[in-house]
Amino acid sequence: MKLTILGCYAATPRTLTNPTSQVLEIKNRLFLIDCGEGTQVQLRKNKLKFSKINHIFISHLHGDHFFGLIGLISTFALLGRTTDLHIYGPKGIKEIIDLQLKLSNSWTNYQLFFHELESKKSEIVYEDDKVMVKTIPLKHRVYTNGFLFQEKTGERRLDLNAVHDFEINTCYYQNIKNGRDITLEDGRIIPNHKLTFDPIPALSYAFCSDTKYSEDIIHLIENVTVLYHESTFLQSEETLALKTMHSTAKEAARIALKANVKQLILGHYSTRYDSIDLFKIEAETIFKEVLLADDGKSFEF
Known part of the structure; x- marks a missing residue:
């Protein structure tokens, strides 16, 4: 299982930082998770094959998580893509993309399938013989889901x-x-x-994007191999985190501890801080197995 971080900073793109987007490679499948501005540039920088991305998961309709999607869809068409593309995201995403394609007269030459999500309960949104993907309902200012990627147990x-x-x-x-x-x-x-x-133990990855601290997700992510949990703020800005429905590094660590995950990755940092190392230092006061996401960084598990 390999995770490549294309972008992991909050709000706006900057010269050296990108908004949320990442690629998960699991069981030889390549899944794109969120698609902030600059995603296709980051795909090229990290030498990831566009053609292998057939499924895109969008957590919510805030711009820093999906404004790169129409550009990527258009580039796929310019590259002569013929393979179907499936997009999983909140209800409304089809209307947004269709309108942009319609008004720019840029219809794709491949089939585009939208799987719009509305349920506030966890549901299976993708499944094949090797991998299953479930939603993780989160608590943010708009309808938001995280995603749980699970390998199926293999043969003996x-x-x-x-x-x-x-x-x-x-x-x-x-x-x-x-x-x-x-x-x-x-x-x-x-x-x-x-x-x-016994079979090789199945791996799992839980992606929890923008959300306030909520223990409601613990039963869904219990014992996962890797948890990515947003940590927009440090504890000194706890009041701001509550107001904007985001989490602090300590809160992310508390979720990791209660869910008994093996590894925690922090991300979605506010750029108000001088160093992202501060997030790791703070989280490790509660949970020891902490890694820091950063643009262009890859993790293998």
């Missing part, structure tokens, strides 16, 4: 020494990996656990 792993010792024909290997016991020609039944190892 063959113990090659054991299957050779029992002289089991290769035609039974798939059944064994599927968890079945094997009956030998002499009638002996070999239980599956003697022929296999």
Whole structure:
């Protein structure tokens, strides 16, 4: 599982910082999460293949999380894209994009599918044989979702020494990996656990964009491998965080601790501070496994 941060700063783009956008690579799928201004430039800088992005998840309709979307959609068309593109986001996103395409007479030469979200309860929005994506309802000034990306548990792993010792024909290997016991020609039944190892543990990634502190999400993100949680402010601006419905670094750490996540990544920093290291220092007073997002930074788990 690899996460590439394209942008992780709050509000407006600046010379050296970009608004929210990131790419998650999981089970050989490439998912774009949020699409602030400058996303396609950052994709190029980080040498990420445009053609592999078939699913885009937008958390909410504040500009610093989706103003780069129409540009990316248009660039896909200019590049001759023919593959379908799926966009998951709040109700209204289709109207916004359609209007821009209509008035600029820039209809795409590929199919564009919008999956508009309205539910205030967690729901599955994407699923294939390897990955499932659920919404994480958040509390912000407008309707907002985070997204939980979960690998599905894989097959059991063959113990090659054991299957050779029992002289089991290769035609039974798939059944064994599927968890079945094997009956030998002499009638002996070999239980599956003697022929296999447990599957590689499934990984998970929870993206929690703009939100005030809310323990309501804890049951949805419990025990995830990695949690990205916005930390717009330090605790000294707790009142401002409450007013704008954002979180502090300490509050993000408190959520990570209560949810028993393995790793916390902080992001969506206000640019009022001299150093983002201050966010890590503050969060680590509550939760120790803290990483800092930064534009162009990649994490592998």
